[in-house]
Amino acid sequence: MNIVVAIKHIPSIADDLPVKGNNIDFDSVDFVLNEFDEQSIEQAVLVKEAIGGTVTVVGVDLIGELDSVLHLALAKGADKAVKITADEPGADSHMQAKWLAEAIRGMSADIIFAGVQASNDLDGQIGPMIAAYLDIPYIGGVSSVEVTGNTATVNKEFAGGFGAKYAVSLPMVVGVQAASKPPRYAPISKVRQVAQTVTIEKIAPTGDANSGLTFRKIAPPAMTGHAEMIGGSSKEVAAKIVELLKSKGLA
Amino acid sequence: MSNDVFVITDPLDGEFSDVSFEMVGKARELASAFGGQAVAVVVGAGADANVFASDATLQIDDPNLEQFNPEAYGKVIEALVKEKSPRLVMFGWTATGMDLAAWLSVRLGKPCVAYGRDLCIENNELVVTSQVYGGKMIAEITPEGDMAIVACLAGSFPVEAGQGSTTATTIVSPISLDGLKTKFVEAIQPAAGDVDITAQAKLVSIGRGIGSKDNVELAEELAQKLGATVSSSRPVVDAGWLPRTRQVGKSGLKVKPKLYLMLGISGAPEHLEGMKSAELIIAINTDKKAPIFNVAHYGATADLFEVAEAMLELL
Numbered sequence: 001m002n003i004v005v006a007i008k009h010i011p012s013i014a015d016d017l018p019v020k021g022n023n024i025d026f027d028s029v030d031f032v033l034n035e036f037d038e039q040s041i042e043q044a045v046l047v048k049e050a051i052g053g054t055v056t057v058v059g060v061d062l063i064g065e066l067d068s069v070l071h072l073a074l075a076k077g078a079d080k081a082v083k084i085t086a087d088e089p090g091a092d093s094h095m096q097a098k099w100l101a102e103a104i105r106g107m108s109a110d111i112i113f114a115g116v117q118a119s120n121d122l123d124g125q126i127g128p129m130i131a132a133y134l135d136i137p138y139i140g141g142v143s144s145v146e147v148t149g150n151t152a153t154v155n156k157e158f159a160g161g162f163g164a165k166y167a168v169s170l171p172m173v174v175g176v177q178a179a180s181k182p183p184r185y186a187p188i189s190k191v192r193q194v195a196q197t198v199t200i201e202k203i204a205p206t207g208d209a210n211s212g213l214t215f216r217k218i219a220p221p222a223m224t225g226h227a228e229m230i231g232g233s234s235k236e237v238a239a240k241i242v243e244l245l246k247s248k249g250l251a
Numbered sequence: 252m253s254n255d256v257f258v259i260t261d262p263l264d265g266e267f268s269d270v271s272f273e274m275v276g277k278a279r280e281l282a283s284a285f286g287g288q289a290v291a292v293v294v295g296a297g298a299d300a301n302v303f304a305s306d307a308t309l310q311i312d313d314p315n316l317e318q319f320n321p322e323a324y325g326k327v328i329e330a331l332v333k334e335k336s337p338r339l340v341m342f343g344w345t346a347t348g349m350d351l352a353a354w355l356s357v358r359l360g361k362p363c364v365a366y367g368r369d370l371c372i373e374n375n376e377l378v379v380t381s382q383v384y385g386g387k388m389i390a391e392i393t394p395e396g397d398m399a400i401v402a403c404l405a406g407s408f409p410v411e412a413g414q415g416s417t418t419a420t421t422i423v424s425p426i427s428l429d430g431l432k433t434k435f436v437e438a439i440q441p442a443a444g445d446v447d448i449t450a451q452a453k454l455v456s457i458g459r460g461i462g463s464k465d466n467v468e469l470a471e472e473l474a475q476k477l478g479a480t481v482s483s484s485r486p487v488v489d490a491g492w493l494p495r496t497r498q499v500g501k502s503g504l505k506v507k508p509k510l511y512l513m514l515g516i517s518g519a520p521e522h523l524e525g526m527k528s529a530e531l532i533i534a535i536n537t538d539k540k541a542p543i544f545n546v547a548h549y550g551a552t553a554d555l556f557e558v559a560e561a562m563l564e565l566l
């Protein structure tokens with residue numbers, strides 16, 4: 001089984017996002033792996049462990065810092081890593097999906113995993129786009145995957161615990177919401193060992209695509225309905241909250 | 252080309268989710284500005300489609316569309332949109348719309364805006380406001396060309412404006428659905444047996460800031476002292492620290508307690524969908540820019556462990 005995971009390196013939202021002109025100042029943000037890609041890597045490795053095969057992780061190297069992410073994926077059980085060297089920190093989903101689809105086309109993938117969404121998917125997610133480029137089915141919001149023969153059985157989540165089970169003839173693209181087990185931990189020593197022994201394959205981006213979106217402006221939300229902030233030390237904060245709750249008959 | 256606005260309605264358990272009505276209301280406004288019609292599109296014949304305040308409602312009847320099937324729905328919507336060429340196609344940024352909007356964008360070569368919060372028309376140009384980066388940034392976007400696809404976050408517009416009784420016109424599928432590779436197998440029901448967080452008056456809700464499974468105990472203790480129940484954001488459940496039944500939000504449960512005390516939850520739009528109408532929202536977060544502070548009634552930039560420990564001493 002040829003299992004491929006398409007990942008996305010995205011601006012970290014842990015810190016403030018600097019703005020330059022009408023867009024994020026991509027040169028001065030930290031990039032991190034999309035949180036749902038951690039789930040998608042785990043789900044891919046779980047499928048490999050269940051039925052055998054190889055897991056190839058592929059991503060667009062936007063800022064020349066994708067190696068650490070790929071090493072982590074390898075340490076968690078991926079077998080191969082491929083980076084599309086683009087050096088275009090602001091590449092949108094359409095562009096990345098096109099490059100990824102072209103790279104994956106040559107991999108004879110049986111099943112392709114992607115994170116269900118990323119926080120910077122302004123023009124949509126790469127998962128359904130890759131499926132559209134490769135003309136194969138897509139299902140997102142998936143929280144478990146089992147493969148038997150040429151069929152993947154996936155559970156898709158709706159809301160409030162409701163969901164549906166689908167059987168899909170492979171190949172397909174799966175948009176992973178959560179792996180069927182919480183992602184495993186890779187010890188630092190293992191990541192280091194991988195970094196020293198595995199070579200990351202480099203390929204050039206092929207194809208061109210464009211979201212067709214023009215940014216007029218990007219900014220933090222206007223603080224219209226801001227919370228009333230409780231100041232002071234943690235002890236003071238706690239005291240004020242308890243007082244507030246008591247005054248409302250809630251404690 | 253037409254100036255119509257198509258709303259791809261969002262099925263939910265034999266009915267329609269609120270965002271379907273929200274979008275129809277907005278579509279009426281936009282269609283009249285464009286000089287076209289607001290058309291509600293109902294894929295599948297399962298639900299009563301005569302419930303929208305649209306100018307027209309199209310219901311597509313085919314046995315392959317009885318249950319949501321992204322492949323079948325995608326094909327039908329693509330064929331319909333190609334045939335009718337609306338100015339704008341609206342989806343909900345929901346479990347179903349998220350499978351279709353970006354896919355359709357690539358199939359048609361038309362731009363797509365996700366995480367839509369608002370749409371307006373300025374000088375005959377569509378401007379979309381989108382909430383990206385986990386709610387930390389708001390972008391104003393103009394999609395180029397003669398057709399745009401916009402996927403809207405639930406809770407963006409009033410529901411009432413889209414409710415009505417327009418009689419639906421039933422049509423057959425504009426495309427053959429033979430040979431689908433995706434088959435619906437069965438519906439999955441919520442797991443029963445745990446407490447029902449939607450029925451609790453007070454929730455102490457924990458997010459990724461809680462750090463580890465061991466720390467959940469602290470939240471349990473605090474909840475017990477307050478006569479509350481512990482709920483959480485999605486990552487806490489995905490990490491296996493709490494059961495799925497405790498998850499609040501878009502893919503979890505919608506709650507409206509008297510008290511929603513949040514410890515280490517950032518306030519991503521998917522979380523807000525489940526709790527923003529709680530009566531009293533108090534958020535503790537170390538990040539003073541956390542989006543939750545735009546929604547909470549009270550907030551403190553503080554360490555959740557220190558605050559929780561201190562509250563325990565006072566209760």
Ligand SMILES: Cc1cc2nc3c(=O)[nH]c(=O)nc-3n(C[C@H](O)[C@H](O)[C@H](O)COP(=O)(O)OP(=O)(O)OC[C@H]3O[C@@H](n4cnc5c(N)ncnc54)[C@H](O)[C@@H]3O)c2cc1C
Nearest residue numbers: 458459460484485500501502503515516517521537538555
């Ligand atoms: C289709 C879909 C459906 C989804 N459905 C849901 C859903 O139903 N519910 C849901 O919650 N999410 C859902 N999500 C996920 C959502 O996008 C966010 O990833 C999630 O809400 C983030 O959870 P969080 O706030 O706990 O984590 P984070 O965003 O990581 O935030 C953790 C916060 O804790 C703070 N913090 C850290 N340490 C401390 C400390 N010591 N003291 C105080 N604060 C601290 C940080 O500043 C940060 O703000 C969904 C996503 C998708 C794609």
Ligand SMILES: Nc1ncnc2c1ncn2[C@@H]1O[C@H](COP(=O)(O)O)[C@@H](O)[C@H]1O
Nearest residue numbers: 225226227228527528532545546547548
């Ligand atoms: N005083 C307030 N400060 C901050 N947010 C509020 C306040 N009152 C209401 N909200 C939020 O505004 C939204 C609408 O509130 P309401 O109309 O009062 O139900 C909800 O998301 C509330 O959480």
